[in-house]
Structures are given as structure tokens and as C-alpha cells.
Amino acid sequence: VGEVVQRFFHRFIPSVLTILAVVAYLFYLNGILTLTTLVIAPLMGALISWFGDRLLLRSRLNQESMSDLSSLLTEAFAGISLTRAFAAEEYEIRRFSAMAENNRLARFQTEQVKAIQDPVVGFLYAMSVLGVFWVGGWQISEGNLTGSQFLGFIAGVAMLIDPIVHITNNYSELKQGEASVERIFELLDTRSQVRELPGARPMPPIQGWVEFEQVSFAYKPDQPVLKRISFQVAPGEIVALVGSSGAGKSTLVNLIPRFYDPQEGCIRIDGIDIRTVTLKSLRRQIGIVPQEITLFSGTIASNIAYGQEDFDLEAVRQAARVANIDSFIESLPDGYATRVGERGVTLSGGQRQRLAIARALLLNPKILILDEATSALDNESEALVQEALQRLMQRCTVFVIAHRLSTVRSAHRIFVLEQGQLLEEGNHRELLSKGGRYAQFHWRQFQ
Template sequence: MRILWRILGFLKPHKKLVLAAYVSLIGSSLLYLALPRLVGESIDQVLDQGDFSFLVYAGAAIVGLTLIRAVFAYFESYLREALSQLVAYGIRNAMYDHLQRMSFAYHDKQQTGQLMSRATADVENIRWFVSLAVVRMSYLIFLVGGVGTVMLLTNWALALVTMAFIPVLILRGAIIGRRLRVVWLRAQERTGELTTILQESLSGIKVVKAFDRQDHEGRKFSGKAGQLADEHLRVARIQASNMPMMTFLFTAVTGLVLWFGGREVIAGRLSPGELTQFILYLAMLQMPVRMIGFMINLASRAVSSGQRIFEILDADSPVKEKAGAVALDGIRGHVVLDHVSFRYDAASDVLIDISVEVQPGQVVALLGATGSGKSTIVHLLPRFYDVTGGRVLIDGMDVRDLTLQSLRNNVGIVQQDVFLFSATIRDNIAYGAINATDEQVEWAAKVSRMHDFIMGMPQGYQTWVGERGITLSGGQKQRVAIARTLLRDPRILILDDSTSSVDTRTEFQIRQALEELMKSRTTFVIAQRLSTVKNADLILVLENGRIAQRGTHEELLAQGGLYREIYELQLRPQEEASQAAAAGEAAS
């Protein structure tokens, strides 16, 4: 029930619509309840007085009441659907906003397909519940209560016979509801898993085809689809077992009413018209009775979906903006990592006692093997994660004391895995600065050496790049990402392997353009190219989460150790290859 109450909480902002829906419902119900009474009174009037003209007036009244009821029913149906759509809208927005505010640590553990399933299929299940159960269930309860009241006032004994089966159906409904909730929860989990498989296989379709794994992916998808079908069949079996019992009870009660009511008519304690009323009211109860199973199914499905949705809404982000956080304005770019340690969940430390001071405008190169902690360090600066020990300071202020928006506005990062949206090149460059002018966008593109290429395309900056920038090469996407970061004009710049996807000549062009900009920015570069490393003011060599060496290129070469090993195995061969390529171009 707690989950259902939370779902109903999304109706609070729409109290007026809820009130209007219930007014329409009550009006429709009262008019519906009046019809059998009118028919019964008409029959008794004709039988008692023999005046058949009364049937004309009764028929006209029935038609009139039905037309008025149709108006109420229209508004009730429309408002029901409107409320369900508004609830779905509110839940989807709440989920999306919450997911956008969750930290990297949360998303590291989530499956995209599961999140997509909850935002679509689970929300739709709740929408159906609100539309067909919340208001409609109140209508059915009101109808049953109204019928029971009229029956009791007419003949209490026959009313008890008529209504005796309802408690049995309610008890059985509660039992079936508990069983359905468990099965529906499993079904929704299978739906999420199926969505995950579909999302991964389509996103990685090139890999699937390159390794000829279409059959494998097909079997994986088919297996999970089969599991989902099995869960739905379990639901069908539970529902199917309920319907025959409901039909039997209803038929049995109809027979009892005819038998008992007929005896009452013969005894003179009940008029023929009143017996007709009872039969019509019993027929009126048939729809609510048959709807009980459907409502239980909707409620069980909504509870299962609500449980999955509230798992997201109740999730707490490890990175939160504290009350009273201050804005980071007009910074110089002085960065200090003070005895910083970090671990992912309960895993061993990824960073251990990292201490380094970076002056404004300095360029810091981070080197080390995969998993040594290079990317983790730069992810701590904009608070994608929070340190588990020590402090990260910018201009003397702990980043945990700053507003996230002002912090991230001052820290620009070019990710190693460049993500471009399905939009125009201009929109992708201006993604972080939506009010940027065309001149500013072109300036950023020129600095990243992308302008000439863009102008050579048929639609220039309005060229559509496709999903994830599929129409651009790796180097072109890299330069669009650099332009996107530069347009924000951050005081701290992070280049996460930012030129690893371009050739030597293009890298040289980009580096030339960036050198002037780096003079006024504190820059962290995760790079494997000697051209970038040699020009750094400070090189940090990481090994197993610790700073193994620090200094300039010349200082570290003189020291020997891990840096010299990286230089001999990786950097020096690159330098020789670059020199050979340059000599070849000069000769040609």
C-alpha cells in the first residue's frame, strides 16, 4: 500500500482535475443508479393502474437521463486519461532529473537498458493503473455501495442474499494480488534485461558483425525473450484461474435472487417492479465484479513497477551539493591535491596519498600504465567522484564546499571516449554554451582546426552528424569535443588523451592552437605522445595509485626509473617515427 500511496502522491499537483473527475463520476453513477429504480416503479405503476401511457413518460425519462449521464461519462473518461498522462509526465520528469543529478559512481553500476525500461514500460504500467484503476475503482466502489444501499432500503433480506458473494471476491482478490505482484516484478526485471540486451547489441552492431556474432546475440535475445514470455504466461494462468470462479459465483447469486425474490413476490412482501429492480441492479454489479480481477492485475503491476521506479528516485548520490555551498567565481586556477586517496566502493584504493600543487597556468602531464589512476585524478577535480581521503582544493577552497554548477563551469574536460549528440555540428560545439554566437562557435572551431573541414561540408555548421557523431572520423570528433570545451572558456582544462585519435600532423596543428590558450589555464593532460609530455611544466608518473616520480622531462630522464622506461618503450619510438614522417613529407 505504501507504494500505491506514493504513486497517488503524483496527483497532488492536479487536485482540481481530480475533483472534477470525481464530480463527473458521482454524477454519472447517480444517474446510472436511478435507471433500475425508474424501470421498477414504471412496472409497478402499469401493473397497479393499467395505465400504459406511463411507459411513454418513463421511456422518455430513461432516454433523457442516459443522455445526461453520457455527458458526465465523457468528462469522467477524458479527465481520467488526462490525469494518467500528467502522472506519467511527472514521474518521467522526476526520474530523468534525478538520474541527471546522480554521480558517476551511481551510473557506473547501472545498466542503461534497465533504466530505459523503468522510464518507459514501468511508467506506462503506472499510467494504466491511474487511468483505469484509480478513478475507475472509485466509480466501482461508489456503484457497489449505491446499489447495496438501494437494495437494503427496498428489501434487506434479498439485499443480503445479493451482496453475500462480494466479501468472498475481495478476499480472493487480495490473495491473487499478492501472487501477481511477485510475478509482475519478475516480468518487469526480465523486460529491463531484454532492453539491455537490445540496447547493447544495437549500440555495438559493428562489433557484433565484425566478429560474426549475430547468431550468438540472437540466441541471447531469444532466451531472455522466452523468459519474459514465461512470466507473462504465469500471470495469464493466475488470472485465468480467477475468472471461472467469479462467473460461477455471479451465476449462482442470480439463481438465488430469482428463487428467493420469487418467493417474496408470491408472499406479497415484494412487488414485481422491485424484483425487476433487484435483477437489474444485479446485472449492474456484473461489470464491477468482472472488473475486480482486472483491477487487481493493474494494481499488482503498478506496485511492481512503482517499486522499480522508486528504487531510482530513492537512490542517494554520493556526490551532493552541501547546504550553503559557495559559487566559484573569478578563479586563478591554483589546484592542490592534499593527501588524496580514493577507492571505488569497497575495492582497494585506486589513489593512495596523492599530494601535488599546481600553479595557475601550469601544464601538468599525467603518465602511467592503464589503471594507474590518471583518469581518476582528473575526475576528482570537477567532483565526478568525491575523495575518500584528503582534499582537492581550487584557489584554496575545498571543491566539496563549492556549488557544482560553478565548479564545472570552471573545469572543462575533453573525455577520452568522445560523445556527440544526434544534432548539427554547431549544436554539438555549442552544447555547453547554448547562447554562444555564430562567431564564437566559429572561433572555437578554428582554434581546434575544425573550421575548414566544416565549411567544406554541404550544409556547413548545420550539417547533421548522426547518432554519436557516426558521420565523423575519430579525429574529427576529437576536435569537435575540444571546440566544445574551449567555447566554455574554463580556467582549468583537462585533456583526457585528447589528441590520441588524430595523426601526427593534426596533433601538431591542434597543439599549436592550444599553446596560447593554455598559458592562462591550468591544464591537465593525459597523453601518450612525447610532443605533449616534453612541453609540460610538471610530469606526474603514476604507478599503482601512487606518484612514482614527478618533475620535468629533462629532470625525469636524468633520474631514470619508470619514466625512462616509458620513454624508451613508448615515447622515444613515437618521436623517431614523427621525425621520419616529417622528413618524408619534406622530401616529397
């Protein structure tokens, strides 16, 4: 797009102005010859436009194939360890070769249209010049034009060659650039489905009351994920969400920071409908530890204090102590200034998850969401995290998603979700005594 804009102002516009000036000069010299020169211009313009439409179509395919190829390369490099583990090098090479060939064919078709356009437009221009010579010779024989006048006119016609070539080529590049611009504005015009209401006010400091009232949600209209969920959670309460995969556990907690809005029902925090407050003021008071941990290639301290340019190192240390990772960080040669590498490759899975917990704790949240936060921890690390959670119990509301029931036994309440519905509710002992769905999960894991 940058190249197209540069050429548009440096070549296309000057070429158009040059043609207008030269044509005006040619009309001044001889109107009949000028009309002869321009008689083929409409056909030439129609052909250039037709070729431009073909180029736009080919360029769209070319851009899409290049995007697919880039995505494949990103996946291949990110998953190189898995590729080696499965001895799939040849498979990846074949995938890349096939997609690269598709990209080559798409680019070839684009260049093919341009290659056909140039000689066709050149032939029409040559026919126009031939007509000028024929009409000019006839006017000279009739005594209406002198030889010097005709040579001056031909010199003017010659001045049109470069501008016409530039316009033809630049128009082709403009159509190619249009395909890029379409993709850019398609992204820029995308709007989040979650929007702040006009006049949304900042969320005041929250205590941690969470209320779901008849909440229903679906990613697709005909496939509900949550069905009329209602519950209330008090500040400082630890709530565990249990259920089979696809039951709606992650979706439920993602509604709290308004990553999505429910189609029906209302979600309140401290009695305030979360749709009436600004997103930033809401999310800055909610700590989240996702299942897939994302670390950046900075220092350990900057990763814990993510999103804060000027952070208090002592506050970072305190968050790390609560997350039971301070001693590990201090054992590193550079301590909190140790660089973690791209995506945290220098750390183990358990260490990355405890860093993510420390990152969430640094916000001093009143609501903490742990989405499978102990999935990559060994027994010792899990015990450390459980100890950290016990420290948090008195100062924030915690939502825990876990498939391993050993991590949820100490929760104040356990919600059992099944096919988007709240099937059971109670603490560990109560649910076991009921002999329902939770008891079945427990029996399968601890039989």
C-alpha cells in the first residue's frame, strides 16, 4: 500500500497532468490530428479498466495465498519440536511446497494479466500513431499542413508515450494495491461485539459480590452454551466449576470480565450491571490466569508487571511471594531481571503458570479467575499454588476451573455444569453425599 501511494503521487498524478497539457497543446497545433490521436482512447481506457478488474481479482487471491503461506510458516516454526517428535519433517515440507506452489500460481496469474495488458495497450497506441501519420500525410497532400507543423505534432505525440505507459502500469499497481487496502480496512472496520454503552461510568472499587441472573449465552444462535444460569457469590468465596469438556465452564467465567455479553439475563458485580461501566475500569479489578499462559521476551519482573510501564519492584516481589515463586526467582543469576526468552521458553510449565498467577495478583484483584491454572503443575507445585490460594481466600472472590477434583476439594462451593446448565451446587462433602454427577466424576478419578 505504501508503494502504491508513493507511485500515485510521484508518477500517476504527474502523468495525468502531463497528458492533459500535451493534449491541449496538440489541439492548439491541429484539432483534426488530435482527434485522430484520441479516437482510440475510449477503447484503450475500457481495456485498461477491464484488465484492472482482472488484476483486482487475481491480487485478492494472491494476497490470500500469501497470508495462508505466512500462517503456515508461523505454525511450522512454533511447532518445530512437535514436528521432530513425530518425525514429520517431510510432511511439513510437502505442506509448505503445496502452499508455496499455490502462492506461485496466484502470483503468476497476476503477472500474466499484466504481461498481456502491456502489448495490447501498446498495439492500440501504435494504431493511433499510424492513424496520425495517415491523416497527417493526407493533410499535407491537400496543403492544409506543412511538414514542419507535422513534425512538431509528432514530437508532441511522442511526449504522450511515457505518461501513458506510467498510467497503464500505475493503474495496474493501484488495482493490486486495492486488494491490499480491502484486507486492511476489513480488519480496521471490524468492531467488537462487546461495546461500552454511551455514558458508561467507571466501575468503583469492588468488594467481590458476583451475581448471575437467568444468564443464557450462545456463540451461534442455534447452539446455546449456557442456559438460564443463576447464582450469587459472596466476597472472599472460592467457587469451583466442574464439568465435562464443553459444558460451558470457561464461557461462564469469560462473561465476568465481559469478553462476551450474554444474549439473555444480567451479570452484576456489587449490584452493578457490568454493561453499564467502562471495560477498562472493570477488567483492571479482575485477575485472570488462563489455561494457555502467555509470557513475553522481557524480564521476569516486566512479565509479572505486564501492562505497567512504571512498576514497584517490591510489589512485584510480594505478588511472587504470594504465588510461591519468589524463592525460585531469587535463585536465578539475575533474579527478577532475568530474561525469560520468547514465550517463556526458558521456564517450565509450572513456573510459567505461577508467574501468571503472580501477574494476576499484582493487580490486587477482588475477583480472581483461574482457568485450569494448575493443569501443568506437578504435585509439589500444585500444593504451593493451593497454599497461595488459601492466602487469597480472605481478600478476593475466586473462580476456579479444574478437571482434577483434588484441586477443588477446599472450595466453599462447587458448581457442576452439564450441557450449559447448572446441574448441582454445594461443597465437596455435600455433593459426594448426593451421589449425583459430581460423585460420578469423583468415583472415576479416585476409584
